[in-house]
Amino acid sequence: MKPSHTIRPVFDESNLVSAAGLVPALRLAESAGLYGLVEGLTVPSPNAGVKTASVVGGMLAGADSIDDLDLLRHGGMGRVFDGVRAPSTLGTFLRSFTHGHVQQLDKVSGALLAGLARQVPALVNSGARAQGIAFVDVDDTIREVHGYAKQAAAYGYSGVRGLNVQLATLSTEVAAPVIVRARLRRGNVASHTGAGQLLAQALGTARAAGVSGPVLCRADSAYYGHAFVATALRHGVWFSVTVRMNPQAKAAIAGIGEDAWTPIRYPHAVWDEAEQRWVSDAEVAEVPFVAFTSRRKAEQVTCRLIVRRVRRLQPLAGDGSEQGELFAAYRHHAFITNSDLDTIEADQRHRGHAIVEQVIAELKDGPLAHLPSGKYAANAAWVAMATIAFNIARAAAVAADMATARWATLRRKIINVPARIATTGRRLILHLPARWAWAEHWTTLHTAATGPPPATTT
Template identity: 35%
Template sequence: MVTTKQSRRKGGEGQLERLAIAFDDERAVANAGLVLASTLAERLGVEAIVDETVDLGGRAGAARPGRKLLTLVGSALIGGDSIDDANVLRCGETERVLCHRVMAPSTLGTFLRCFSFGHVRQLDRALETIIGRAWAAGAGPGRQPLTIDLDSTVVEVAGHGKQGASFGYTKRRGYHPLLATRADTGEVLHARMRKGSASSQRGAERFVRELVARVRRLNAADTLSVRADSGFWSNATIAALERHGVRYSIGVTQQAHVREAIGAIPEAHWQPLADYPPQGVAEIAEGTLRGRRLIVRRTRLVGAQAELFPDWRHHPFVTDRQEPLAEVELDHRRHAQIELAIRDLKEGSGLNHAPSGHFSANAAWLLVSCLAHNLLRWLARLGLELHGPIVAQTIRRRYLTLPGRITRSGRRRTLHLPARWPWRERFGHALAQLRAIPLLA
């Protein structure tokens, strides 16, 4: 005998089985929230900047680089991580919520493959101009001190025939780009693609010089600080920072002379670190390393685990900052938040892999991902008025990938969004805020 509860359950299953499906709505919009990102891109004049800066000559795919770049950026914003994913922007009337014409994936692939090293540098210069306009619109640091985090990451690939892709220190095949992010927002200020076998220090000095010059051109604050791990530790990099008047805190590898400097710190100088988990103990102290201020944090386990690992583990870095020991050490530890920006670049802006077999095409793809990543952060700051680090997946789920439908009445188009959407008020407020930005094109 079937109970009433079982009958309801079976009835529910039958309802879904009787649900017909038809892909025939020409007015549907797959990712209606892209109207926010497109409004911001339009206000910043992204398409015009790219058209004016990137000159691909007479190569196939060279025409109208701005709209092709924006098609790739729009695809990345909604989770696309391959060139073919841009097809989502062509379904229904999704193109109506964009500020540009959507290009076909075959055209986009041709566009990326026609890039050379020089063209990638042109696109990098366009990214700088776009950052400057976003900062002028209110997303910049103003005259506040600016802290920048440096790091590298591995962009994994599956194919063995991709130019420049190889195995590095992680034993994973891919590329090994350098990244510089703004500490308080996570936006990417500079990026440079490198082959997979490149060490962390390869090209670091030039990268730092280009970064500092860019930030100075953007009229950032006079007080500029850089944080990095031991992969960026070299005399050349530190000398470049000192020449440009940039404060720094950079991790150091524990070579013999570093271990000697740590051993020379008197035991009485070590002071406990208060904000450390109870499973261990941590202490900090400072000394000197070849005339520079050396700060060291040492940690070890307590309890039963201490029998397995009884020794202190040291984490040193050098700095030219003059603030109190505990303050500088705490700030240097915050360098780890760059991993959140890298996570969002990969999970939120399409950098989890490189789609092309051409090195320069993948270098351009890196900058596409950086622009998508930055647009999301500027959208959060200028439209949603969120301050501090954000999570790309959260912004995408709440404000970008909601469905919609466009209707026409006379000469007016209306984008209909789901009733009772939990974040509808903030969505409407963000759109109004972005439309209030003066056109900078």
């Protein structure tokens, strides 16, 4: 592929837009109540709702810094959208946020997710598969920052200087994850700090979004603490939390007999037809367990300790040959749960916690590529708006029959599509590229965004 002619570029077309997919995406958000919700913000800045929508729109189109928000101001964008603001105006707006205003944005995010779930029922669908289980996953990540002007930046557990983003996602067996709660924290905060409050807020948002069946709350060993588990119990949901290898856990694992281990389907497992079982280096077992015995008796939690063990690879000899092993050595991974799933399924569901890493990766590949301001509250507002944009993008992907598409894929195929504006009477017509490979998906999203809301069923 090479240019076919000598080409002279001229930037003079006022009827072109480069992100025509923002039209159906923001129409979908409008039908879910976005503009009414952001009008309730009490930020001391004129037209706070309009500016918030402008930042969210820029994020949907790929902006990952305040200067990048200028991508909304070109060609015919001013004819297609109202309320587009300059990056300098939006930067000043972000710096006017306080912690209370960020909490207002969190409330907007939760209410918008509920509205999106009503408009696109498949967005949060607990279905009949996997016993109708919905999964709430909690994790955090360090977003590296540079410069001495970043408020609250510090060296965290990753050894880099940054700010900590904690988030909770909601997913099912048939629905990709959406973000039900996210918040920015100082860089050196412990992962589990505030986990109970975050989980309670996430569960409230999940229920408001239509989750009515059983919920399994999953987390890694950084969240192994009473606050997380007690919050799950208080809300009547299941928990599945990786255990720290403390002496109590090690003693419980050592007490498991060899006949209690069951082979499981694991990477590189082989199905043995003769014995009708998986032949694998991975096995699972479970024992009764009482967690948090250092606390008073009323706060101790009786649950199940499920352990997965994987045989360690035998190191090769100096000449490259394989040595015989005197005894098998294993790596153990244990977690506690109060679910009524059988041992093998409980282990499988717990391993699914890794899906939250996909969401973190998508955010870092989008608006969280940077935390653009030196002011902490401005960056916290940026994270809250990124959450709103992520959920709109996820709803748009589902409405476009691209439920498995990641955010970058949605931007490339649906949102960042060029179009030419034409006028007929009082209507605008978007002339999109002929033979666009994803034209059918684009049209499906536009129909879902502009058509009547789906009929509710009881």
